[in-house]
Amino acid sequence: MRHQDNHCTSLEWLAETSFTTVSLGADVSGDRKVDAADPAAVATAFNSVPDSLNWNPAADLNNDGQVDIFAA
Numbered sequence: 001m002r003h004q005d006n007h008c009t010s011l012e013w014l015a016e017t018s019f020t021t022v023s024l025g026a027d028v029s030g031d032r033k034v035d036a037a038d039p040a041a042v043a044t045a046f047n048s049v050p051d052s053l054n055w056n057p058a059a060d061l062n063n064d065g066q067v068d069i070f071a072a
């Protein structure tokens with residue numbers, strides 16, 4: 001919850017940076033394509049944990065149980 005105050009700003013930042021990261025080959029949205037839908041899926045699940053309503057395990061690229069700015 002410590003990211004709550006700058007959530008919107010972080011999302012904008014993530015949208016830019018995750019596009020580069022995801023473009024390297026992570027199909028987060030599950031449509032077998034690596035396109036704009038993938039960073040969008042990460043952005044939707046940003047700052048979530050498995051108990052969150054917006055949790056998306058596919059967006060947890062490094063499988064550490066949270067979707068954050070560190071390798072999603």
Ligand SMILES: [Ca+2]
Pocket residue numbers: 059060061062063064065066067068070071072
């Ligand atoms: Ca993660």
